[in-house]
Amino acid sequence: MGFLDVEDLKVHFPIRGGLLNRKIDAVRAVDGVSFSIEQGKTYGLVGESGSGKTTTGRAVIGLNNITAGKVFFEGNDLTDKKNKMLDVRKDIQMIFQDPYSSLNPKKRVIDIVAEPLRNYERLTKKEERYKVAELLEKVGLSPESILKYPHEFSGGQRQRIGIARAIALKPKLIIADEPVSALDVSVQAQVLNFMKDIQKELNLTYLFISHDLGIVKHMCDEIGIMYKGRYVEEGKTGDIFTNPQHIYTKRLVAAIPDIDPKNREKQKQFREEVQREYEESYESYFNEEGLAYGLKKISDTHAVALPEKG
Ligand SMILES: Nc1ncnc2c1ncn2[C@@H]1O[C@H](COP(=O)(O)OP(=O)(O)OP(=O)(O)O)[C@@H](O)[C@H]1O
Numbered sequence: 410m411g412f413l414d415v416e417d418l419k420v421h422f423p424i425r426g427g428l429l430n431r432k433i434d435a436v437r438a439v440d441g442v443s444f445s446i447e448q449g450k451t452y453g454l455v456g457e458s459g460s461g462k463t464t465t466g467r468a469v470i471g472l473n474n475i476t477a478g479k480v481f482f483e484g485n486d487l488t489d490k491k492n493k494m495l496d497v498r499k500d501i502q503m504i505f506q507d508p509y510s511s512l513n514p515k516k517r518v519i520d521i522v523a524e525p526l527r528n529y530e531r532l533t534k535k536e537e538r539y540k541v542a543e544l545l546e547k548v549g550l551s552p553e554s555i556l557k558y559p560h561e562f563s564g565g566q567r568q569r570i571g572i573a574r575a576i577a578l579k580p581k582l583i584i585a586d587e588p589v590s591a592l593d594v595s596v597q598a599q600v601l602n603f604m605k606d607i608q609k610e611l612n613l614t615y616l617f618i619s620h621d622l623g624i625v626k627h628m629c630d631e632i633g634i635m636y637k638g639r640y641v642e643e644g645k646t647g648d649i650f651t652n653p654q655h656i657y658t659k660r661l662v663a664a665i666p667d668i669d670p671k672n673r674e675k676q677k678q679f680r681e682e683v684q685r686e687y688e689e690s691y692e693s694y695f696n697e698e699g700l701a702y703g704l705k706k707i708s709d710t711h712a713v714a715l716p717e718k719g
Contacts (some may be wrong), residue, residue, distance in 0.1 A: 410484045412448040412614060413469070413582060417441050418478035420464050438464040440638035440700075446631075447533070448581070451608070451615040451659035453629035453646070455622060455661070460635040462618045466584040467511075469616065470501050482582070499529055502575040508567035512559040518545070518570055519555040525577045534547035544573040549603065574610060586618045601628060622661050626650060632708075634658050641701045642696075644711035654713040655701070656694045659683045 420444075421435040439461040446452040454462045467473040469480055471487065480487040482497050502525075505511035512521055522541045526532060532540060541554035548569040550562075559567055568588060575583055588604065589597040601624065606614060619625050625632055626646060633643040634657065641655040653659045663680045667673060693716060695701060701714035 410481060411445040411617070412483060413446040414481040415445070415465070415469065415477075416443050416466065416470060416479040416481070418443070418480065419476040420461075420468050420473050421476040423543050437638045439468065441703075442633070442638075442640055443636070443704075444633050444640075444643060444644065446582075446614055446616060447615050449608075449612050450630040451617050451618045451628050453619060453625040453632035454635060455619060455632055456635035457620055459637075462620075462635055463586055464666040465635075466503070466586050466616060466618050470503055470584055470652050471498070472503075485506070499525075499578050500581045502583050504568075504571050504575050504578040504583060504588045507591045508564055508571055509559075509591065511571055512567055514559050516558070518557055518559070521559070521570060522555075522574045522577060525574060529578055540577075540606070541573075544577055545570075545574070547607070548573045550628070555569040563596070564592045565600055568592060568600050569603070572607070576607065576613075579611065580613070582614045582616065583616070584616045587620070588617075589624065590621065597624070604628075613687075622665050634661070636701055637699065639701045639714065640704050640712075641714045642712070643704065644708075648708075648711050652705065652711075655715070656683070656690070657701070658713075660687060 418439055419437070420439040423432040424434040424436060425431060433580050442461070442465055444452065449458050454464055454465060464473055468475050476625060479489070482501065485497060517573065519541050521536065521710065522544055524535050525566045526537060526540060538555065541555055545552050545554055550566060550569055550573070559570065562570065562635060585604070589600050604615070607626070616629070617628050629646050631644065632646055632649055634641050634649070634655070635659050642649065642653065642658045649658060650662060653662050660683055663676070663683045667676045694714070702716045704712045704714050706712045
């Protein structure tokens with residue numbers, strides 16, 4: 410059993426209708442997703458908007474009800490109601506996409522960062538102030554910031570406040586949902602590198618959600634690629650980028666712009682080849698509903714959704 414094991418996770422949202430507002434169908438936001446993360450590593454969930462990444466992350470931390478499947482954290486089954494009392498919420502924290510809306514604008518930084526501490530630790534006012542100042546220093550903000558409000562900070566600084574709040578309880582796992590996509594490109598690298606630094610320092614494990622393959626390449630050890638609630642491919646980051654197997658992954662990889670002008674012609678050719686393959690062999694990758702087939706292992710570290718031969 411690993412550090413975090415997600416087994417055949419399904420999260421379906423009911424669609425209601427008719428006179429009695431009964432369930433008439435369901436959005437299969439996550440439809441049979443499995444992955445494992447080793448402690449201290451970064452695992453990326455990638456896919457276009459609506460593929461089910463956020464729903465997966467929220468289900469792991471208990472913010473979405475699970476329709477089926479299991480989530481084990483350090484061997485504890487988080488989906489077992491008897492385990493509701495386990496103090497794992499303390500060990501798993503989330504960083505949200507938008508630092509502008511995820512921090513309460515009416516609260517001072519001290520109240521934002523101290524919120525998790527107030528829920529779990531009984532500190533005196535003095536101890537709390539000291540702890541928050543220490544956390545702010547850790548994320549590169551001046552301890553004098555504690556009395557300021559979120560609007561007094563830039564986007565990158567606000568995300569650092571969100572990170573200070575997330576690490577306040579010394580969590581083991583952080584679910585980072587598009588942590589830099591609301592930030593200017595110039596600030597994105599700073600925040601990402603900072604996340605890598607504190608990962609080493611605090612031995613954090615990340616479940617890193619992003620639609621940006623370039624960022625995922627920079628951050629993640631392994632990645633899972635989602636399409637319409639299912640995995641199309643999973644593997645070590647290097648393998649996925651050098652040897653993508655599924656046509657959806659190939660299209661994502663082909664779409665990453667190459668900044669080196671020397672590679673532009675090569676990349677254009679690759680893009681055309683991928684597009685041809687997509688048009689010619691769509692049905693070997695997707696079923697009649699346009700959903701990916703089940704994942705099959707092609708090596709110990711790489712699995713892809715292709716139909717079984719024959
Ligand atoms: N509470 C909900 N009720 C109904 N449908 C939902 C709910 N939350 C998400 N969905 C649907 O589930 C699907 C997956 O959404 P999700 O937000 O997980 O995707 P995503 O890959 O994270 O995309 P994005 O990057 O846009 O957030 C979408 O079709 C979405 O509309």
